[in-house]
Amino acid sequence: MSAGARGRMSAGARMIRLQRCAACGTAQYPPRAFCHHCLSDRIGWEEADALPGRVLARTSLHHTHEPRFRAHLPITLALVRFDAGPVAVCFLTGTAAPGDAVRVRRNEDDLLEAA
Amino acid sequence: MSARGYEGVVACCPVTEPYVRRSDHGAAWFLAAVLRRLCAAGGLAKAAIDGLCVSSFTLAPDTAVAFTQQVALSPRFLEWLPMGGACGVIALRRAARAVQAGDAEVVACLAGDTANATSFRDLLAGFSSFARDAVYPYGAGGPNASFALIADAYMRATGATRADFGKLAVAQRANAAGNPLALLREPLSLDQYLAARPIAEPLHLYDCVMPCAGADGFLVMAEDRARRLGLPGVRILGAIERHDAFPDDPVQLRGGWAVDRDALWAQAGLAPRDMQVVQTYDDYPVISMLQFEGLGLCAPGAGPSFVRDNDFTIAGTLPHNTGGGQLSQGQAGAAGGYLPVVEALRQVLGQADGRQVADARRALVSGFGMINYDRGLCSAAVVLGRAGV
Ligand SMILES: [Zn+2]
Numbered sequence: 026m027s028a029g030a031r032g033r034m035s036a037g038a039r040m041i042r043l044q045r046c047a048a049c050g051t052a053q054y055p056p057r058a059f060c061h062h063c064l065s066d067r068i069g070w071e072e073a074d075a076l077p078g079r080v081l082a083r084t085s086l087h088h089t090h091e092p093r094f095r096a097h098l099p100i101t102l103a104l105v106r107f108d109a110g111p112v113a114v115c116f117l118t119g120t121a122a123p124g125d126a127v128r129v130r131r132n133e134d135d136l137l138e139a140a
Numbered sequence: 141m142s143a144r145g146y147e148g149v150v151a152c153c154p155v156t157e158p159y160v161r162r163s164d165h166g167a168a169w170f171l172a173a174v175l176r177r178l179c180a181a182g183g184l185a186k187a188a189i190d191g192l193c194v195s196s197f198t199l200a201p202d203t204a205v206a207f208t209q210q211v212a213l214s215p216r217f218l219e220w221l222p223m224g225g226a227c228g229v230i231a232l233r234r235a236a237r238a239v240q241a242g243d244a245e246v247v248a249c250l251a252g253d254t255a256n257a258t259s260f261r262d263l264l265a266g267f268s269s270f271a272r273d274a275v276y277p278y279g280a281g282g283p284n285a286s287f288a289l290i291a292d293a294y295m296r297a298t299g300a301t302r303a304d305f306g307k308l309a310v311a312q313r314a315n316a317a318g319n320p321l322a323l324l325r326e327p328l329s330l331d332q333y334l335a336a337r338p339i340a341e342p343l344h345l346y347d348c349v350m351p352c353a354g355a356d357g358f359l360v361m362a363e364d365r366a367r368r369l370g371l372p373g374v375r376i377l378g379a380i381e382r383h384d385a386f387p388d389d390p391v392q393l394r395g396g397w398a399v400d401r402d403a404l405w406a407q408a409g410l411a412p413r414d415m416q417v418v419q420t421y422d423d424y425p426v427i428s429m430l431q432f433e434g435l436g437l438c439a440p441g442a443g444p445s446f447v448r449d450n451d452f453t454i455a456g457t458l459p460h461n462t463g464g465g466q467l468s469q470g471q472a473g474a475a476g477g478y479l480p481v482v483e484a485l486r487q488v489l490g491q492a493d494g495r496q497v498a499d500a501r502r503a504l505v506s507g508f509g510m511i512n513y514d515r516g517l518c519s520a521a522v523v524l525g526r527a528g529v
Contacts, residue, residue: 055274055513061387081391082296084281084288085341090261091280099338100279104289104514106390112514114275114289123296136277 040072041131043109054111071109075128078105078139080121081112105129105139115139145407149236150363150373150527153181154485159323159354159470163254167199167473168210170252170355175211178248182359183369191217191244191360193235195227195251195474197263217244224509225421226381226518227251228356228478233379233522235360245361252355253473260351263473270513281340283423284348286511288340291426293391295342300444302342305425306333308460309346309467311452312422316464318454318495323352323470346467347424354472356482363527374488374524377502378408381520392515393441395508397434401521405436408523410502412437415523417487417503418458419480422465427516431506435521459497462487480505481522488526501526 045052046060047067059066085099094100103117105127113129115137121127127139155177157170171194179186192215194204202210204220217238221227228251235247253259264282266272275286294300310330316322328346336345359371366373380403382396397404405411412435420428429443437458438446452460463469463483466476484503486492492500502525509518 055270082289082293084285084292084343085338086279086281086285086288087338088284088340089280090264090282094279097279100281102278102281102285102289104293104391112390114278114285114514116278123292134277 039131039133040074041076041129041137042070042072043076043107043111044068045071052107052109052111054107054113075130076107076109078107078127078129080104080117080123080125080127080139081106082123083117103127103139113137142403143407146236146240146376146379148363149239149360150366150375151232151358151360151485152366152371152373153178153359154482154491155181155357156321156482157252157355158321159352159472161323161352162256163353164256165254165353167196167252167254168202168207170254170353171196171199171207171250172211174250174252174355174357175248178357178359182371184246186213189213189215189246189248191215191235191238191247193219193221193231193247193249195221195223195231195477196253197473198253198259215244217247223477223518224474225423225477225516226507226509226520227474228481229379229505229507229520229522230381232360232376232481233381233520236376239360239362245365247360248357249360250355250357251474251478253353253475255351255353255472268512275513283511284340284343286514287424287426288343290392290515291342291424294393294426294429297393298441298444300426300429302334302344303330304444304447305347306330307447308422308425308428308452309333311456312461312465313468314453315462315495316468319463319469320494322464322468323350324464324468343424349423349466349471349476352470352472354470354475356475356478358482358485372489373527374485375527377410377523377525378404379522380404381518384517385519393430395430395434395516396519397431397506397521398440401434401436404521404523410523412504415502415504416459416500417462417484417497418460419484419503420461420506421477421480421508422461422467423471423476425467427508428461431508434519435504435506454495454497462492462495462497477507477509480507484524488524
C-alpha cells in the first residue's frame with residue numbers, strides 16, 4: 026500500500042479486512058482480484074476490529090533471511106483458520122496453541138497478529 | 141479414461157555439474173555445463189538435440205527461450221518448467237510424450253542454479269505474489285517457516301517425533317558417504333541431529349537443506365535411437381503429476397499423489413513392494429513422509445510407523461535417497477527437483493558407484509514443488525524400470 030493510500034485510510038486504520046465474493050459469498054485470503062471459487066470479479070471487503078479464528082499450527086523462528094528481523098528473534102508464527110474459512114500466516118502473541126481460539130487483528134505494520 | 145503408457149521411450153545419460161556451496165558463475169553457465177556433459181555422455185553433436193526442457197530460478201530474467209540463443213540451439217520442442225521440486229519428474233514426462241508424438245527425437249532435460257550471498261534471499265523475497273504479500277513479511281523465515289507449520293501440524297496429527305525425521309536424515313547422511321557428489325558426507329548421528337540448533341521449530345538444523353549451486357540433466361529419446369547410440373536406457377513404466385490438489389484442506393497433510401497414485405501403479409502394473417529404490421523430494425524429512433503416504437508405501441497418517449519399521453540405507457529394507465538426497469547433497473535450486481530422477485537413473489543403470497543398491501531394477505521417484513503460499517502445489521511421480529525388465 027502506498028503512503029498516500031495509508032493516509033487516506035487512517036480513519037479505518039487497523040481494521041482487519043477480509044475479501045468476500047459478492048456473487049457467491051466465498052471468503053478468501055490472501056487478497057486477489059477475483060473470487061477463487063466462482064471467478065467473479067465482484068469482490069467486497071468485510072471489516073472488523075478483530076476476526077475470530079483457530080490456530081492450526083505454530084512455529085518459532087530462530088533464523089531469518091532479513092537483517093531487520095534479527096533483533097526480534099525468536100518470532101512466533103501461527104497458521105490460523107478464520108471462522109470465515111480462509112487460512113492466514115499470522116504473528117502469534119501470547120500462549121495460544123494449536124486448536125485454541127484466537128482473535129486476529131491488523132498491527133501498525135499492516136500485518137496480521139493473532140492472540 | 142486411463143492415460144496411454146510411455147512405451148518406446150527411454151531416459152539415459154544422467155549427468156551432474158558438481159554442486160558447490162557458492163559460485164561466481166551465473167545459472168546459464170551451469171545449464172550450459174550440463175548440456176556439454178549430455179552431448180559428451182550421449183556421443184551427440186549439439187545439433188542432434190531437437191528438444192529441450194529447462195528449469196532454473198536464478199536464470200531470471202531469462203527463461204528457456206533466452207537460453208536457446210545463449211547456447212545456439214534450435215529445438216522444435218521447448219519447455220520451461222518452473223515447478224521447483226517437481227520439475228525433474230515433469231520434464232521426464234513431457235519429454236517422453238514429445239518423443240512418442242514425434243515432436244522431438246532427442247530431448248535434453250536440464251535444471252540448475254547458481255548461489256551467491258544474496259541470490260537465495262532475493263529468490264525468497266519475490267518467490268510468489270502470495271509469499272511476497274502474506275508470508276515473507278512475517279519474519280522472512282522463507283520455506284523453513286512454511287514447512288515448520290506443516291511439520292507441526294503433521295506431528296500433531298500423526299504422532300511423528302523429531303526422532304522419526306532424524307532417522308531419515310541420518311540414513312541419508314550414511315548413504316551420502318558413498319557419493320562423491322554430496323557436499324555433506326561427514327557422519328551424522330541421531331544424537332547430533334536431536335541436539336542441533338532450532339531453525340524454525342519444530343525444524344532444526346539437520347531438517348533443512350543447504351542452498352548451493354549446481355546442475356543436473358538427462359536425455360530422453362526413442363528406445364531404438366538409444367540402442368543405435370549404444371546408450372543404456374531406463375523405461376518410464378508410469379508417471380503422474382497434479383497441481384493444487386485438495387485446495388480445501390486447511391493445512392497440507394497430503395499432496396496430490398493421493399489423487400493419482402492408483403493410476404500410477406495401474407499404469408506401471410506394479411506395486412510399491414516391487415520397487416528396489418525410492419527417491420523422494422526431501423527438502424525436509426516430513427515431506428518425504430508425506431510422499432511415502434501419498435504414493436501408497438504406507439497408509440495415510442502411518443508415516444511415523446513406516447519410518448520406524450524400515451531401514452533406509454543402501455543395504456536396508458527400503459533404500460531411500462541413496463545419494464544422500466538434498467539434505468546431504470545440497471539444494472542447487474531447481475536442480476533439487478532433478479536430483480531424485482538423476483539418482484534413480486544411476487541406480488537403475490547400475491552407475492551408482494560407491495552406493496549401488498544390489499539388483500536395482502526398478503525405482504520410484506517423487507517430486508514436490510513450489511510453496512506458493514502455505515503449501516507445495518506441484519506433486520509428481522514416476523516409476524522407472526531397467527529396459528528389458
Ligand atoms: Zn465467488
